[in-house]
Amino acid sequence: MYESxxxxxxxxxxxVLIVRTADRKGWIKRYGMKAYGPFLMWSTRRGKGALDLLARPKRLWRAYGAVAKWVCAIVMVLMMALLLWEATLVDQIPAESAPGLELMLGIPGVNPIIPLWYGILGLIVAIVIHEGAHGILTRxxxxxxxxxxxxxxLVPLGAFVEPDEEALVKADKRRRMSVYAVGPATNIIVGLVCALLLSSMLIGSVxxxxxxxxxxxxxxxxxxxxAGLRFGAQIVQLNGTEILTYEEFQSFPGPDPGTNITISYYYNGELRTTEVTAGVMLTSVSSDYPAAKAGLRAGMLLHSVNGTVIRNDADLKEVLRNTVGGQTIPVTVLVYDKAVGTYVPEPTVRNVTLMSRLAYYQEVSPGSIGEDFEDYGFMGINSAYMGAGVNSPxxxxxxxxxxxGEVDDFGSFVSASLGYIALPFYGLAPLTGSITELFEPQGAWGALPNSAFWVLVNSLYWIFWINIMVGMTNVLPAVPLDGGYLFRDGLDALVQKVRKGASEQERMRSVATITNALSIFVLFLILWQLIGPRLG
Structure with missing residues (x-):
C-alpha cells in the first residue's frame, strides 16, 4: 500500500516538474495550456456556442435551478448531520483502524478503494456534468x-467553466444561487439515475x-x-456430500470437531478441492458475558456443549435452545497448536454459566424483542462453521x-443507502470474477457476453459513486465549495429580513463571519475523523 x-x-x-518546465519555456502556451500551481490547466473559448444552444429552453432551466437549490439544501442538512454523528463515533475507533489521508482523497490510483479506470470514468462524467451545469445556468x-x-x-482532476466574475457578483441572489446549486445537484441526480438503472434494469435481471x-x-x-478459501468461494461439496443450499450447509452432519474434511468449491470459475478442519469456530467473544468469563476466546473450536458434540451451526443453536439463563453447562473446546499444526483440547475451559437471552436483548437492543422472541441460555459469542461465514447467493x-423500493421508512432508507455507498469497503465494488462467475444475466441482457455485462454494471456503479461523492462533498457549507457560496447567499437573504436596519457593510461583515466560522467547523469535522482516533 505505502509502496504504491x-x-x-x-x-x-x-x-509537476515537466509541466512547470514546459510552461516556463513556453512550449505549451500555443495549445491553450499553462501551469497553475502544481496543476496543468487547459482552457479554450470553444464550446460556448454549444452552451448557448443547451441553454435555450430557459424556462425549463430556471425551474431546474429552483429544484436544484432545494436538493442542495436538503443534502446539505443531511451531510452536516452525518458529519456530526460521525464525530461522536471517533472515540470508538481504534487508532489502527482510523482512516488514512488517502481515503479522504477521491483520486483514482491514490485512494485504495477507487479502481483506477472505473474511477477515471466516473470522475470524467462527474466533472463534465458538474461544470456543464454551471455553464448552462450562467448563460x-x-x-x-x-x-x-x-x-x-496526472489524470483529469476537474473541469471549469469560468464565468465573468463581475457579472456573477452583480447578478441577483436567485440567479447566482441557481448557478452554484446546479453543479452538485446534477451530480446527485445523475448518481441516483444510475442507481435506478442498476436496480430496475441490470441487477434485477441477474x-x-x-x-x-x-x-x-x-x-x-x-x-x-x-485452507485457502476466499470471499466469493461457492461451496458445492463437504466430504463428498453435495451442498445445494445454505440450509444444507448449516445442518451438514460433519465429523468430530478438529478432524479434517474434504471441501469442493468454485472460485473464479474453477472447481477446487482442499482439506479443512471441521468444527464450529468462535469468531468473536463479547467481553463481560458468560463465554468470556468462562475463558472462551475467539479462534477456539467448540467440541461439545452441555454433553452434545457440536458438528455444525444447527447443533449449537439446538443445544442452546434447550437451556435457560442461569444454568451452568459443561463445555469442551479445542485450540490451534501451531507447533503441531492441529487443534488440541483446552483443559482450562470446563463450563459456562449462561445468562438469559432476553436479559441480553433488553440491555443492548430492546427494539428487537418481538412477539415471537425466544428466551433461552445466552453465551455471548459469534461463531461460524470452519470459521467461514456463508450465506445463499x-x-x-x-x-x-x-x-x-426495499425499505419501509426514512431511517432504513438512509441506513441502506450508506450501506450501498460502502460496497467498495466490503469488496463488492468493483465486482470481480470471483463474484461475477457465480451469476448470469437473464432476458435481453443475457445476449451480452458475461464480461461485457459486468463491465457495464461496474461502470454504472462507479459513475453513481463518484457523482454522489462529488455532489455531497460540494454541498457542504464551506467556502470555496458550491455549498459554501449557497449558504453565504442564503444567510445574506435571511439577515436582510431579520436585521432590516443594518447597513450593507454590517450585514456583509456578519455574513462573512458566520460563513467563515462554519467553513472552519466543517473542515474540523472532516480532519477530526483522521486525527481523533489517533489521540486515544
Whole structure:
C-alpha cells in the first residue's frame, strides 16, 4: 500500500516538474495550456456556442435551478448531520483502524478503494456534468462565460467553466444561487439515475448459476482461511456430500470437531478441492458475558456443549435452545497448536454459566424483542462453521442492489443507502470474477457476453459513486465549495429580513463571519475523523 502511494507521489512530482518546465519555456502556451500551481490547466473559448444552444429552453432551466437549490439544501442538512454523528463515533475507533489521508482523497490510483479506470470514468462524467451545469445556468442568467477547460494532475482532476466574475457578483441572489446549486445537484441526480438503472434494469435481471452457499466472510487464521478459501468461494461439496443450499450447509452432519474434511468449491470459475478442519469456530467473544468469563476466546473450536458434540451451526443453536439463563453447562473446546499444526483440547475451559437471552436483548437492543422472541441460555459469542461465514447467493444480490423500493421508512432508507455507498469497503465494488462467475444475466441482457455485462454494471456503479461523492462533498457549507457560496447567499437573504436596519457593510461583515466560522467547523469535522482516533 505505502509502496504504491510512494510511486504515485513520485509520478506526481515528475508530472509537476515537466509541466512547470514546459510552461516556463513556453512550449505549451500555443495549445491553450499553462501551469497553475502544481496543476496543468487547459482552457479554450470553444464550446460556448454549444452552451448557448443547451441553454435555450430557459424556462425549463430556471425551474431546474429552483429544484436544484432545494436538493442542495436538503443534502446539505443531511451531510452536516452525518458529519456530526460521525464525530461522536471517533472515540470508538481504534487508532489502527482510523482512516488514512488517502481515503479522504477521491483520486483514482491514490485512494485504495477507487479502481483506477472505473474511477477515471466516473470522475470524467462527474466533472463534465458538474461544470456543464454551471455553464448552462450562467448563460441562462445572461452572464458571460469567459472560457472552459480541464485541470490535470496526472489524470483529469476537474473541469471549469469560468464565468465573468463581475457579472456573477452583480447578478441577483436567485440567479447566482441557481448557478452554484446546479453543479452538485446534477451530480446527485445523475448518481441516483444510475442507481435506478442498476436496480430496475441490470441487477434485477441477474440470477445465481447455482444455489450453493457462498463464503461472505472469513475469520483470520481460522480453518477455512488457512485452507485457502476466499470471499466469493461457492461451496458445492463437504466430504463428498453435495451442498445445494445454505440450509444444507448449516445442518451438514460433519465429523468430530478438529478432524479434517474434504471441501469442493468454485472460485473464479474453477472447481477446487482442499482439506479443512471441521468444527464450529468462535469468531468473536463479547467481553463481560458468560463465554468470556468462562475463558472462551475467539479462534477456539467448540467440541461439545452441555454433553452434545457440536458438528455444525444447527447443533449449537439446538443445544442452546434447550437451556435457560442461569444454568451452568459443561463445555469442551479445542485450540490451534501451531507447533503441531492441529487443534488440541483446552483443559482450562470446563463450563459456562449462561445468562438469559432476553436479559441480553433488553440491555443492548430492546427494539428487537418481538412477539415471537425466544428466551433461552445466552453465551455471548459469534461463531461460524470452519470459521467461514456463508450465506445463499441471493445475499450478494441483495447487497449489490440499490436500496430502491426495499425499505419501509426514512431511517432504513438512509441506513441502506450508506450501506450501498460502502460496497467498495466490503469488496463488492468493483465486482470481480470471483463474484461475477457465480451469476448470469437473464432476458435481453443475457445476449451480452458475461464480461461485457459486468463491465457495464461496474461502470454504472462507479459513475453513481463518484457523482454522489462529488455532489455531497460540494454541498457542504464551506467556502470555496458550491455549498459554501449557497449558504453565504442564503444567510445574506435571511439577515436582510431579520436585521432590516443594518447597513450593507454590517450585514456583509456578519455574513462573512458566520460563513467563515462554519467553513472552519466543517473542515474540523472532516480532519477530526483522521486525527481523533489517533489521540486515544
Amino acid at each position: 502511494l510512494l510511486l504515485v507521489l513520485l509520478a506526481i512530482c515528475a508530472f 441562462v442568467g445572461n452572464m458571460e462565460v469567459r472560457s472552459m477547460g480541464l485541470i490535470f494532475l 440470477e445465481p448459476v447455482r444455489e450453493s452457499p457462498i463464503v461472505i466472510s472469513l475469520a483470520d487464521d481460522g480453518p477455512a482461511d488457512r 441471493e445475499i450478494i444480490l441483495d447487497r449489490i442492489a440499490p436500496p430502491i
